Amino acid sequence: MHFKDRTQAGQLLAQRLRPYARRPDAVVLALPRGGVPVAYEVARALELPLDLCLVRKLGVPGHCELAMGAIAPGGVKTVDWDLVRSLNISDEAIARVEAREQRELQRRERLYRGDRPGLNLGDRTVILIDDGIATGSTLRAAIGAIREQQPRAIVVAVPVAPPQTCTDLQQDVDRVLCLLCPQHLYSISAWYEDFSQTSDEEVCQLLAKANKLGIKT
Template sequence: MGRNRSPTFENRQAAGKRLGEALRERDIEVDMVLAIPRGGLPVGRPVADALGVPLDIAVAKKIGAPNNPEYAIGAVAADGSVWLNSDVINRREIPRDYVANTRAEMAEAARQKAQRYRDSESSLSLTGKRVCLVDDGVATGATARACIEQIRQADPERLVLAVPVASPRAISDLEALVDEVICLVVPSEFRAVGQYYEQFEQVSDEAAMSYLAAE
């Protein structure tokens, strides 16, 4: 894949429209779309609209490595559901106290974010529901794993993961955790999610929440 390769998607909304079309073409029926804030909401809105179902959120925060918070060694969801990359933690000899303290800090941050987005303390009832989890892409899969664990604990009837683009390794790992995966692009030389978007600006909380309010 060369440096001059054209982006696959114009922006997140355009990617969401294509993703929604793909889900409809495969006759995938769900009761609810859950998007991972912030970047997942501009994708999730057109997906939910295409399927004619409500849009809500699944929130998780990365657990970053010491001195390198952008490098995920795990992730934790708003309800405390966690995924840890034990191989990396052991290989780098990351202290257990650091992992435990950062996990608790990020779980609280995720809980507060979920409360702010929903403007409520109440949690979703997903028992027996068919759920579609959406994000703007998957690189390591850390946050997706934590969200999947949270959703699974709510005992849904079916869980589908739908993303515009993902790394081959991450999507392969995630396939084992859900009932079905819909991914439009799985590049063999994946480097970063933003590489596949013409426009991939940061999404503010205010902008992300506006997609929840949209009809």
């Protein structure tokens, strides 16, 4: 099975998340940028508020697609120290990557949110969505940031992820929902016919569409 695109993946996830439809305590959070088209379809179908969970991956120097950790607002940071030690990555190199990603995190927060505060997640059921999971480091940073607000429950919902990653995440959240769990992931893009990059403009457009539909963001 392959997904046509992120829109179809979100529609299929929404079918599995029907029990959360119109629940007054539930909210949908998307990891930008790729998770936003997926999460928009879920929020639209379930008539739930949509917001963003801003997180940045810390890529290995020279191999930026390989995550050595991630950061989120509020000083949340995760680091894969086993990977860092195995690749002999210095503290100075980590600091340089973190500073760069911190600037990008702040840029996106200004662009996507402006002066609008994020949703209050206290005592709420948070459905956290991305377009797929590889190592899970970015998602763990997001979970750490969400935990700071003391939600009632965290549900991770993704179209595709390796089975071991899903098993590991179940220790950190209340539920993990994954449509496809291939033993050999290779890459998230391999499971989509269209995995073109989601732009900043598309993120802003989808948040605006959610507002027009009456889905509070």
